[in-house]
Amino acid sequence: METRLIGKSFLDGKPLEVCVSEGKIKSVLSVDTCPENVWIGTGFTDIQVNGYSGLDYNSIQSDILALGQISRKLLSCGVTSHFPTIITNSPEKISALIHQVVQLRKMDSLAHSCITGIHIEGPFISPVDGPRGAHFREFVQAPDWNLFQKWINESEGLIRMITLSPEWEGSTSFIEKCxxxxxxxxxxxxxxxxxxxxxxxxxxxxxxTHLGNGMHSLIARHPNYLWSQLAAENLSATIIADGFHLPAEVIQVFKKVKAEKLMLVSDSVALAGMPPGEYEAAVGGKVTLASNGKLHLLGNPNTLAGSAMNILQGINFLLKNNLVDLPEAWQMASIRPHRLFEPAFEPFTIGQKADLILAEQLPDHSLKIIKVFKNEVEIPLG
Ligand SMILES: [Zn+2]
Known part of the structure; x- marks a missing residue:
């Protein structure tokens, strides 16, 4: 079966007709007109997903297959590819959590195609309060190549990235080995x-990783690790644009400094995608998920308990606040993170997997997904 998709290209806004057949892009044509406000582009890639929809990659499940729901729920929001993110824990627990993702991909073909890597965030991070964030202090440690190599092997090559702090001795050689x-x-x-x-x-x-978060609340005016990372030409940066982790003006400055090197992650926790209410969270204990999407400690709205938004909601925060235009917001959540791992990736290439989204831009500038294509199928939206 062949499907024709028509909309403005997320690259330059020019009308495009993309023909999809058997899960691949069959043809791409410039056309004269297309429906106003309908856009077509590459599916989103979220390289930092701790959990979603009540399910957590950081806890051991009695039914591993249940975790496949994360792929399905994220797909309906346009996320065609994501990295389960495993944070600081005991070495044994990290091994078990890696094993769980590897098993899930073996049993669930859709999860297999949506999970394109694992992100290990920790345990080789700062032990200091503030920079450490909510990571367990007791499991933070210096980089250990033998241990990390063991995890790489256990992941069967699925570990694609690590977040660490270079404040530890031995960081340089560890980074070189990675x-x-x-x-x-x-x-x-x-x-x-x-x-x-x-x-x-x-x-x-x-x-x-999530520049501007996982920091002290007060830092020296200079030098400090924020200036250093902003100044480093070769460093790209991810940000959490949920409207709570960073004020809009900080995003504006990061955008000016990092330009095409700035991109989005959701950093979503298990409670993302759940209805507002009070919950018991694995990290943070009793928390409130407010109706505006803010996830904070119960009775303490100033202390965030993780991000409860998906990457589409991050895009929409940028758009509604006019921080970037639509093509840039879309690219920040798709080809930019994708190209960190596949630099030669060109969207709309004939023969390429058709991980595509058709979306409408609403009067408030936000994007509403119309269709998502993945593996020859149109994903039901929910
Ligand atoms: Zn983090």
Missing amino acids: VESGILVSIGHTNANHEQIMEAVKAGARLS
Whole structure:
């Protein structure tokens, strides 16, 4: 069966007709007109997903297959590819959590195609309160290549990135080994000084994880790890644009400094995608998910308990606040993160997997998904 999709290209706004057949892009044509406000583009890639819809990649499930729901729910929001993110824990628990994702992909073909990597965030991060964020202090440790190599093997090559802090001795050689093994190193949850950050970049670190979060609430005016990461030419950066983790003006500045190197992650926790209410969370204890999407400690709206938004909601925060235009917002959640791992990726290439989204831009500038294509099927929206 062949499907024709017509809309403005998410690259340049020009009308495009894309023909999809057997899960692949069959033809791409420029056309004269298309429905106003309908856009077509590459599916979203979210490289930081802790959980979604009540399900958690950071806890051991009695029914591993239940985790497949995360892929399905995210797909209906346009996320055609995501990285389960496993945070600081005991080495044994991290092994077990990796094993769980590997097993899930073996049993569930849709999850297999949606989960395109694992992101290990920790345990080689800063032990210091503030930069460490909500990661368990007791399991934070110095980089240990033998341990990480064990996890790489257990993941059967699925670990594609690690977030670490280069403040530890031995970070440089650890980063070099990661790069040699094809694993992207991102700096995050860090208390490193300027020299340590520059050394890490020289050794091959290419990204900052959720820049502007996982920090002290007060820092020295200069030098500090924020200036250092902003100044580093070769560092791209991810941000959480849920409207709570970063004020709009910070995003504006990051955009000016990082330009095409700035991209989105959701960093969603298990409660993302759930109805508002009070919950018991694995990290944070008793929490409130407010109707505006803010997830905070019960009775303490100023202390965030993780991000409860998906990446589409991040795009929509950027659009509604006129922080970037539609093509840029879409690219920040799709080809930019994708190209960290596949630099030659060109959207709308004939013969390529048709991971595509058709979406409408609403009067408030936000995007509403019309259709999502993945693996020859149109995904039901929900
Ligand atoms: Zn984090």
